[in-house]
Amino acid sequence: MALVRVISSDGAAFLVSQRLAKRSGKLKTEIETFRKSSDNSEAQPEIRIVTIRAEILRLVLQWLQQHQNDPVLPANQNEQDGRGDAEMGQSQWDRDFLAPMDLGIVMELILAANHLEVKGLLDITCKLVESKITGRTVDEIRTAFKLKSDFKGNEEEQTRLENRWCVEN
């Protein structure tokens, strides 16, 4: 079986089947580039992902492994909705997979899924963040995302007034 070596930013190497790796758009391109530039067709490609650390890379590969038989979601499935089929991949396994992660890890995973072009993972992680937003008050959101209001003077009140414009009647 053809393998590929994927190396994280902190130097951890993962040995992965090429079939699995190619479910990431980014890795697929990298493998193909390697093939074209390499004289030896048997050589094992080695890909460095300088922006993703081992812990996160492992999570991505773990998710890919679990979903290796899913149909690949097209990158920009629906221009108008901007999101694919959110139901897809929202399995019990996914929920268990995401459950222990804190928001920081989820956001790092979003960065990684985006970089590696793994649409399905991007979709469920974004959905998770969304679920942490809706139903919360502004203060709760600030706490959850470790954000501070940078509004000055009456700017927040101003924004509140502006919002009224969007509500009919």
Added chain:
Amino acid sequence: MNESKKMAYGEPTPSTSSSTSGSGAAGCDWTSLPPELQELILDYVEQKQKLLNLRLVNSNWKRVADTILERRTLSLWNSWDPSEPNDTEEKAECIYIRRLVYSEIKQEHRWNLAITSGAIRLRPIWTLWEHLSEDIVPSPKWDHYLPSTHNPKLGTPFPTNSLRVRFNNNIWPHNFPLKLRVQLFQAFVLEHSSSFFYLSSLLITNIQLNFSELTTILGQLGNLKALTLEEIQLDLEPRELEQGILPPLSKLTHLRVTSTTSNNASHLFVNAYCGQLISFETNSWIPMFNKPYQHLERLKLIADFKPENQFFRSSGPEEESYFPVLNSLSVIIHEEKQRFDWEELNRSIDVFPKTLTNLQLNIWMKGKNGEEEIESLASTGVTFPYLTELGISLPATFQHAECLRRVILPKFPELKCIYFIETDCVLLEGVELEEDEDSVEARVKAALEEMDKVKEMVYGPEFVPRVCPKLETIDV
């Protein structure tokens, strides 16, 4: 199989993995996400009210939410809807209801955006007309005020960058002079011009304007990308119509103008903006043969132009270059006096740009053709190599169906999807007024029966698929 599973992802090889533990970098925070990912994430928040709430978190979230709100509003102009729009007030109401139904079934947030984004109700300034007593002030619910200050750093006071101004008749007191409405609005625009400058889309309905009012209002809208003027009554001097110059709106790409006056008001807009438009929809259009539409992708023309004036029809093949990228065209002609015959339709289609991928012909056809006429109809051999979607009026008679199959369909060898547009108008030619009711009724009945049989036939597997082998869908 077992082995491949084991191999699919491995433990980090021991060589260099020491740095993973205790790195302390437990996740990243919101601010380290690039703006496009921030937008992607918050775009998962579907309800507009919730997005509005996110504007209160901080200035970064406000900016991201505003970007999403603006994009969603603009998508109302970006998406292609070939069907017939409202062109009378009565129909406007009808569309209103239809859209509501549509969205309740499909996506509620669409509807909310469609009709309520940045909605503004102008409350007349009653003190100016002291003879109007307070008790006829319709309702305090329109009593919104524009936020009085404006901070450019934080964006616009219109969260969606969109404004919809409906001059509903029912918000004005009885006998309120029509002319005063627009003067109020014009004063409002001028007073808040710095805010209007930020608008990217504007929809105005039911308004009467003259040239100077139109230019004054448009002149404040330097960032406008999408403009709808619906049911406007433009009072233009012939000189203004011919030579009037509208203010430049360099970002304007989507335009809808439906005018209630017959003076071909869209001439003005075509003159000013045709070279930059991506989509254009109008119910009155003077063809202009010296104006290229380099960027126009979607064009929708509704009724009331005469067939002999039709833009495409009177142009030769060399005119195609005026529409180099047009991919969607919808032509809607529902005029009793302008019914097409098949020869006319045949020739009209031939001069449409060959770049089309989507064509919608919602046209009323003439009744029975003579036998010879049908015989002499021949396919012209002109084909549309990219056209995959066709909408066409459902043939009313067997003759029509035959014309469609023999002459029209062969133009579209790549057709994948055909929509038959049903009309409720029954063709009854040669019915005399003095004919007795029974015989008219019998003829209506016969016509309806024939329509039903034709319908069955065209939906059958033999009809369209035989001519267009790539057909996948037949739909209403």
